[in-house]
Amino acid sequence: xxxxxxxxxxxxxxxxxxxxxxxxxxxxxxxxxxxxxxxxxxxxxxxxxxxxxxxxxxxxxxxxxxxxxxxxxxxxxxxxxxxxxxxxxxxxxxxxxxxxxxxxxxxxxxxxxxxxxxxxxxxxxxxxxxxxxxxxxxxxxxxxxxxxxxxxxxxxxxxxxxxxxxxxxxxxxxxxxxxxxxxxxxxxxxxxxxxxxxxxxxxxxxxxxxxxxxxxxxxxxxxxx
Amino acid sequence: xxxxxxxxxxxxxxxxxxxxxxxxxxxxxxxxxxxxxxxxxxxxxxxxxxxxxxxxxxxxxxxxxxxxxxxxxxxxxxxxxxxxxxxxxxxxxxxxxxxxxxxxxxxxxxxxxxxxxxxxxxxxxxxx
Numbered sequence: 001x002x003x004x005x006x007x008x009x010x011x012x013x014x015x016x017x018x019x020x021x022x023x024x025x026x027x028x029x030x031x032x033x034x035x036x037x038x039x040x041x042x043x044x045x046x047x048x049x050x051x052x053x054x055x056x057x058x059x060x061x062x063x064x065x066x067x068x069x070x071x072x073x074x075x076x077x078x079x080x081x082x083x084x085x086x087x088x089x090x091x092x093x094x095x096x097x098x099x100x101x102x103x104x105x106x107x108x109x110x111x112x113x114x115x116x117x118x119x120x121x122x123x124x125x126x127x128x129x130x131x132x133x134x135x136x137x138x139x140x141x142x143x144x145x146x147x148x149x150x151x152x153x154x155x156x157x158x159x160x161x162x163x164x165x166x167x168x169x170x171x172x173x174x175x176x177x178x179x180x181x182x183x184x185x186x187x188x189x190x191x192x193x194x195x196x197x198x199x200x201x202x203x204x205x206x207x208x209x210x211x212x213x214x215x216x217x218x219x220x221x222x223x224x225x
Numbered sequence: 226x227x228x229x230x231x232x233x234x235x236x237x238x239x240x241x242x243x244x245x246x247x248x249x250x251x252x253x254x255x256x257x258x259x260x261x262x263x264x265x266x267x268x269x270x271x272x273x274x275x276x277x278x279x280x281x282x283x284x285x286x287x288x289x290x291x292x293x294x295x296x297x298x299x300x301x302x303x304x305x306x307x308x309x310x311x312x313x314x315x316x317x318x319x320x321x322x323x324x325x326x327x328x329x330x331x332x333x334x335x336x337x338x339x340x341x342x343x344x345x346x347x348x349x350x351x352x353x
Contacts, residue, residue: 108334
């Protein structure tokens, strides 16, 4: 009989542990995001913390698709980059220092996206080499200077079927990736496409919210399956 | 044909077609026609693709989008504008920047900034 009681306790404790397991997936606090509701996003050239010089422009050229398909106007990344260059700002570090009010004045965007590439490249091993891209993003309202959202994502060549994991945008990214010839030098760029999708497509747990041009705008909160 | 009575067959048909319809409804369509625009942008950044080569590729994408009645993605027409500018076609540059602005009014501030900068002749006209 005593044994039965301890089983009951065990069941109870296990139940609590399971529940708390669910609870640790804390919900992101979207109150600043909901208050701001940006319509347009200026993606700044990403900072590169990896040894691969391609990381910045690889990530930058993958950023438009997931954000645009999530319902945002994305400022043309090539012209934005060109504008910074013509004003003497050639490194992402310089560009990330520009004040929110100045960015707002020139580009007229509601929000700016600051990306930091943490990992980008291939580690070689005898059995299997791995290409991994990890990045963090921070969305800042250019009108108020407030941070609206922060997140991070990673993708690896060793994920089996290279499933970019994410519905429609995932499929679109796959199409882009298939246009990249699978040479080793370009593998990082293909993986960066998946990282970018995981980081920036709306409808993912703790991801950015849908923008005004999406049919799902204002219907967030019930994440899509 | 005698396996199922008519009512059951009709019923099956109804279920089947509603499943098909549900399939259509639950699959959202992309907002934009992308073609290989993103790959062109990467080629541009890497300096692997010259303006003429990109213009040819993007004009083809634009044609495909038009024939399928789909919208061009944000930045597409502005990027094309820059390429026209680099190849000395300033009229087309202005035309494309205006097209971006028309499709996406969110771009107005930046497009006006560029129009002012890239085409002094526009200023001159305004000044007259």
